[in-house]
Structure formats: structure tokens, C-alpha cells
Amino acid sequence: MSAPDLEALLPEAFAAPDRGRCSREPELARYAAQLMSSQERSSFEPHLAQCADCRADFAAMGEARRAWDEPRRARSWRPMLWFSPAVLALGAAAALVVLRPADRADPLTAKGTWALHVAVEREGQVFRAHDGVALREGDRLGFFYTADKPGFLTVLYADEKGEVVRLHPSNDGPPQLAEAGTNVRIPDGALISPGQGCEWVIALFSADPLAAQTAIKDGKRMVARRKGCELSPQAAEGVAVQVLGVKR
Amino acid sequence: MPAELLQRLRRREPAAQSELRERYFARTLAVCRHLLRDAVLANEAAEDLWTDFLVAHVDQIESPEAIPAYLRLMAVRRSSRLRDLRERHDELGEHHVDPAVSAETALADESERRAQVNKLQGCLSGLHPRSRRILRLRFHHGMTQEQIGDRFGISKQYIGRVLAKCLAALRQCLEET
Numbered sequence: 001m002s003a004p005d006l007e008a009l010l011p012e013a014f015a016a017p018d019r020g021r022c023s024r025e026p027e028l029a030r031y032a033a034q035l036m037s038s039q040e041r042s043s044f045e046p047h048l049a050q051c052a053d054c055r056a057d058f059a060a061m062g063e064a065r066r067a068w069d070e071p072r073r074a075r076s077w078r079p080m081l082w083f084s085p086a087v088l089a090l091g092a093a094a095a096l097v098v099l100r101p102a103d104r105a106d107p108l109t110a111k112g113t114w115a116l117h118v119a120v121e122r123e124g125q126v127f128r129a130h131d132g133v134a135l136r137e138g139d140r141l142g143f144f145y146t147a148d149k150p151g152f153l154t155v156l157y158a159d160e161k162g163e164v165v166r167l168h169p170s171n172d173g174p175p176q177l178a179e180a181g182t183n184v185r186i187p188d189g190a191l192i193s194p195g196q197g198c199e200w201v202i203a204l205f206s207a208d209p210l211a212a213q214t215a216i217k218d219g220k221r222m223v224a225r226r227k228g229c230e231l232s233p234q235a236a237e238g239v240a241v242q243v244l245g246v247k248r
Numbered sequence: 249m250p251a252e253l254l255q256r257l258r259r260r261e262p263a264a265q266s267e268l269r270e271r272y273f274a275r276t277l278a279v280c281r282h283l284l285r286d287a288v289l290a291n292e293a294a295e296d297l298w299t300d301f302l303v304a305h306v307d308q309i310e311s312p313e314a315i316p317a318y319l320r321l322m323a324v325r326r327s328s329r330l331r332d333l334r335e336r337h338d339e340l341g342e343h344h345v346d347p348a349v350s351a352e353t354a355l356a357d358e359s360e361r362r363a364q365v366n367k368l369q370g371c372l373s374g375l376h377p378r379s380r381r382i383l384r385l386r387f388h389h390g391m392t393q394e395q396i397g398d399r400f401g402i403s404k405q406y407i408g409r410v411l412a413k414c415l416a417a418l419r420q421c422l423e424e425t
Contacts, residue, residue, distance in 0.1 A: 068275045
């Protein structure tokens with residue numbers, strides 16, 4: 001495809017997915033907000049009665065009312081695992097915002113058959129973490145994976161001192177089979193406590209269950225062999241490893 | 249809602265846009281999350297519709313009081329449409345053509361173009377979300393590299409490099425698929 005062709009197609013590819021639906025949104029919004037005069041209402045209501053798009057949107061607006069009114073209650077990651085401050089209490093550090101190249105490949109997007117995605121929730125907003133992400137105290141992490149076949153997923157969090165905690169499966173629970181799927185949310189997350197220097201999210205995916213001790217030992221070995229903030233993925237045969245570097 | 253906020257939004261004043269975000273973005277995001285049940289997808293949907301609102305839809309609003317309901321409506325529309333597309337995509341596999349769109353584009357040459365757009369959308373989904381946002385601002389909203397750079401707090405030269413890399417990656421993806 002030539003350059004002009006591609007650039008001509010891009011606006012179409014980005015067209016809003018709701019394009020093609022009824023275009024009387026401003027009126028519907030005013031109707032829903034009860035801002036219409038009785039005259040406007042009586043002229044709009046016949047449209048609402050016969051327009052399937054508007055009826056569906058009006059119903060969905062009502063359904064989403066609570067999320068709109070109480071956004072803090074509408075969290076999608078529950079339950080969260082809260083770090084023990086003792087584990088990551090490495091001293092207070094100033095928040096460091098590092099802009100990373102936007103097109104840098106996310107190292108947690110595997111070339112093979114699976115990938116772990118890390119989402120960060122900060123002050124009510126959510127963004128996807130990339131390698132070198134700057135995390136602050138109070139950030140919450142949520143994890144999602146994509147896998148084309150079932151396996152066992154372990155997620156670790158490690159710091160420069162070699163402290164390694166297992167985030168998933170949480171506590172001392174047994175390995176759990178991760179079913180194949182796209183953007184599957186795992187129930188465990190993390191709350192970031194004060195820290196400084198380099199830290200890492202390490203994901204291990206294996207066809208066979210991986211004992212917590214083995215996974216943590218692998219994590220510690222990787223931290224011991226790191227070069228600066230670069231952690232090379234290393235693990236036993238049959239275990240796929242991915243690392244996401246975190247700056248504090 | 250102060251009456252002059254809408255006027256300032258129509259003048260595309262950055263301070264007014266920040267004020268609006270402060271007031272309503274978390275709520276808009278909450279609606280997307282509620283409907284999509286996928287934090288990453290919801291965040292992208294909310295950011296996209298937010299940009300659409302500030303760049304284009306704000307001119308359609310008649311009174312400032314209607315802004316919250318309009319944003320809620322946009323969040324509902326965008327999320328439910330994305331949810332339907334995702335469900336249909338899961339059922340039919342990657343290369344199906346949206347029947348609503350294919351009905352509009354029944355002519356053969358249009359179908360060919362639609363197929364190319366579908367393919368391109370598949371390639372776009374493989375890019376980093378931020379790269380996708382930059383491409384969207386450039387090619388959907390027609391913003392300049394400088395305007396995009398201001399939005400992300402990075403230089404226009406850097407945006408130029410990102411765009412060039414993304415276009416090269418998309419071209420390669422289109423050739424491979």
C-alpha cells in the first residue's frame with residue numbers, strides 16, 4: 001500500500017465506533033438531563049418512541065447513572081492485594097515522571113503465545129504501564145493476561161535489595177490454572193508503597209504449576225544478576241519469563 | 249456549571265479543558281468501566297471520546313447544563329458499541345465485516361475499501377495505545393505535530409518520529425497480512 005493510500009484510510013479506520021447511530025445526541029442529552037421545555041419534550045418523545053438507538057442509549061444512561069454519580073465506587077479491580085509496607089518500605093522517594101518513547105514495544109507483550117498487561121490506576125485515571133514506567137506511592141496495579149492456551153501464571157514484584165514478593169497467586173495459595181483468553185483480568189493487584197531506585201514486575205508463565213518458592217528463587221536470581229536496572233529474563237526450561245522495569 | 253465554561257471550551261482554551269477534565273473525566277471513565285468491565289479498554293475509550301468531545305462535539309452543545317448528560321451519553325454510546333463489537337468479534341473471529349457498515353457500503357469497490365480499513369484496524373490494534381492515540385489525533389482530528397506534542401508534553405520532532413515509525417509499522421503489517 002502506498003503512503004497516500006494508507007494516510008487516506010487512517011481517518012476512516014479511526015472513525016468513532018458509534019458512527020452511524022442516531023445523530024440526535026444533543027437532544028437526547030438535554031432530554032435525559034430534563035432540560036427540555038414541555039414543548040420540546042412533546043416533539044422529541046415521538047422520536048424516542050420509534051428510534052431504537054435513542055431508546056437503548058437512554059436506558060443505558062439510566063443503568064450507568066450510579067457509576068456516573070459515584071465514580072469512586074465503580075472500581076473494576078477487586079479484590080486488591082495490599083502490600084505490606086514492610087516489604088516495599090525503602091524510604092520516601094520523590095515521584096519521578098519519565099516520558100518514554102510512545103512506540104516502544106511493551107516488553108510484557110510476548111512474541112509467543114501469551115502476554116501480561118499491567119494497568120496502573122492513579123488518582124482515578126487508568127493507564128497501561130510500559131517498560132520503565134515511573135510509579136508513585138499510592139498507585140494501584142492491576143494485571144491482565146492474554147494467552148492462546150491454558151497455563152500457570154505467577155506474577156512477582158522485586159526491588160533492588162532482592163526482596164521478591166509473589167503478587168499472583170496471592171498469599172500462599174496454590175498455583176491456579178489460567179484459562180486461555182484475551183485481556184483476562186486476574187484477581188490480584190498491588191498498592192505501591194514508598195520506594196526508590198529500580199523495581200520490576202516479573203511474570204512467569206508455565207505449562208506446569210510453578211511452586212511459590214521456585215518462582216521467588218528465580219526472581220531473586222534475576223535481581224542478583226541484573227546490570228543496572230536491566231533485568232534479564234532467566235528461568236527453568238519450560239517457563240516463559242517477561243520483565244517490566246519500574247522507576248521509583 | 250459556570251455559564252462561561254462552555255464559551256471557553258468552544259474557544260478551545262486549555263484552562264477550560266483542564267477544568268472540565270477535573271470535573272467530569274473520572275465520572276466518564278467510571279461509566280466506561282462499568283459497561284466495558286475492562287480497565288485498559290475503558291481507559292482508551294474514555295480518552296478517545298474525551299478528545300472527540302473537546303475537538304468536535306463541544307460545538308453541538310447548546311447549554312452548559314447539558315454537558316454532563318452529553319458526556320454520559322457519549323460514554324454510554326461508545327462503551328456499548330465497543331462491547332457489542334468485541335462480542336461479535338469474539339464470536340466471528342478477526343476478519344468479519346461489521347454488518348451495519350457493510351450494509352452501507354454494498355458497492356463492490358466500497359467493500360474492498362472496507363476490507364482494507366478492517367485490515368488496517370487490525371494492524372492498529374497491535375500498536376502501543378499511546379502510539380494509537382497520537383495517530384488518532386493526527387489523522388482523525390487533523391491536529392498538527394506541534395499540537396499533539398503540546399498535549400503529551402513532548403516535542404513535535406519526537407511526535408514526527410513516532411508518526412513515521414508507526415506508519416512504517418502499519419505498512420509492513422498491511423503487507424504481511
